[in-house]
Amino acid sequence: MCESSEGSFTTRAISLESEKPEPNDGGNIFGKITVGSTTVDVTYTGSYYGFQLNGGTNYWASDPSTYESSTASNAPSNSDIVPLNYGGSKTIAFSQPVQNPLIALVSWNGNNVSFANNPIEFLSYGAGYYGNGYPTLNSTNTGFYGNGELHGVVELPGTFTSITFTDSSEYWHGFSMGIVDLGQTTATPEPTSLLLLGSGPGLVGLVARRKMR
Numbered sequence: 001m002c003e004s005s006e007g008s009f010t011t012r013a014i015s016l017e018s019e020k021p022e023p024n025d026g027g028n029i030f031g032k033i034t035v036g037s038t039t040v041d042v043t044y045t046g047s048y049y050g051f052q053l054n055g056g057t058n059y060w061a062s063d064p065s066t067y068e069s070s071t072a073s074n075a076p077s078n079s080d081i082v083p084l085n086y087g088g089s090k091t092i093a094f095s096q097p098v099q100n101p102l103i104a105l106v107s108w109n110g111n112n113v114s115f116a117n118n119p120i121e122f123l124s125y126g127a128g129y130y131g132n133g134y135p136t137l138n139s140t141n142t143g144f145y146g147n148g149e150l151h152g153v154v155e156l157p158g159t160f161t162s163i164t165f166t167d168s169s170e171y172w173h174g175f176s177m178g179i180v181d182l183g184q185t186t187a188t189p190e191p192t193s194l195l196l197l198g199s200g201p202g203l204v205g206l207v208a209r210r211k212m213r
Contacts, residue, residue, distance in 0.1 A: 027045075028043055028044065028045050029043070029044040029048065029051060029082065030042065030043055030044075031043075031044075031177075033178075033179060035179070035181070035182050038096075038182060040094050040095055040096055040098060040179070040182070041094070041095035042092065042093070042094055042095075042177065043092070043093045044082065044090065044091070044092050044177075045090070045091045045092075045093070046088065046089060046090030046091060047084070047085070047086040047088060047090070048082055048083065048084055048085075049083040049084055049085035049086075049172060050083060051081070051082050051083070052079060052080060052081050052082075052083070053080055054078075054079075054080070055079060056079050057079060057129075058078065058079035059079070059081055059106045059107075059128070059129040059174060060075040060076040060079070060081075060104070060106070060129075060176075061075070061079075062128060062129045063126065063127045063128050063129070063151070065126070066124060066125065066126040066127055066128050066151050066152060067104055067124060067151075067152070067153050068124060069123040069124045069153065070123075071100075071102070071123050071153075071155065071180060072102060072123065072124075072153060072178065075104075076104055076176050076178075080176060081106065081174040081175070081176055082174060082175055082176065083172055083173070083174040084167065084170075084172075084173050084174065084175070085169065085170065085171065085172060085173075086169050087111075087166065087167050087168040087169035087170070088166060088167070089164060089165075089166050090164065090165055090166070090167065091162055091163070091164045092162065092163050092164075092177060093161065093162040094160065094161055094162065094179075096161070096182065096183070097159050097160065097161050097182070097183025097184065098159070098160060098161075098179040098180075098181070098182055098183050099158070099159050099160075099179065099180050099181040099182065099183050100155055100156065100157055100158065100179065100180035100181065101155070101156045101160055101163055101177065101178070101179050101180075102123070102153055102154065102155050102156075102177070102178035102179065102180065103153070103154045103156075103175050103176075103177060103178075104152075104153050104175060104176045104177075104178065105125075105146075105150060105151055105152055105153070105154065105173070105174075105175055106128060106129060106130070106151055106173065106174040106175070107128065107129065107130040107149050107150070107151065107172060107173050107174065108133075108146035108150040108151075108167075108170075108173045109130070109133065109146055109148065109149050109150065109170060109173065110145075110146060110147075110168070110170065111145070111146040111150070111167055111168045111170055111173060112143070112145050112167070112168045113143050113144050113145075113146070113165055113166065113167050113168070114138070114142060114143035114165060114166050115142050115143055115156065115163065115164070115165045116142065116164060116165075117142060118142060118156055118158070118163065119140070119141045119142055119156075119157065120137070120141060120142065120143070120144070120154050120155065120156055121141075121154070121155045121157060122135050122137075122144070122152055122153070122154055122155075123152070123153045123154070123155050124152050124153050125150060125151060125152025125153075126151065126152065127151070128149060128151025128152075129151070130149040130151070131148065131149035132148055132149060132151075133146055133147050133148030133149040133150035133151065134147050134148065134150065135147070135150055135152070143165075155180075159183040159184070160183070161183075
């Protein structure tokens with residue numbers, strides 16, 4: 001497993017629980033992110049087009065600067081990704097509050113995406129594995145349309161225990177997940193457990209394992 005590092009996307013990969021699911025199979029995917037001494041469990045619920053863990057094509061590596069900003073100083077560091085196909089509602093839940101979730105995007109081409117009433121910001125976008133594109137935000141800044149082959153990073157400012165978005169059906173588009181920091185809890189932990197070395201997001205190992213049925 002890879003440890004978290006300051007100001008960068010980092011991954012803590014965990015082993016698969018079962019064989020790769022069939023394409024478009026709904027259900028849950030589980031992951032974890034470690035911030036200091038605190039581990040946050042992450043659950044993705046919705047349809048997905050399989051998942052990729054520990055190998056395969058690294059879609060982030062072709063143009064890493066597309067995923068860089070003052071918030072995320074480098075692209076995701078390995079090839080882990082959750083590919084999507086069928087549109088609809090998807091939810092990412094956290095076991096405790098987190099600040100400013102980040103979603104790294106690959107090939108969101110012609111996709112209409114909505115985050116309900118949650119405003120979003122694009123930290124970066126540009127050329128990627130499948131080409132170039134750009135987002136057009138909706139009138140309330142709570143969603144976007146992907147013009148061309150959109151690659152980049154979306155931030156949801158605020159503190160969340162879950163985020164839900166809807167997307168359009170498309171042959172293939174993928175994402176990975178990060179957070180900027182932990183949110184406040186009712187207890188007051190040590191400062192080192194509140195911060196990821198004071199800044200920077202950590203990339204969730206969201207493609208880790210599938211719930212057994």
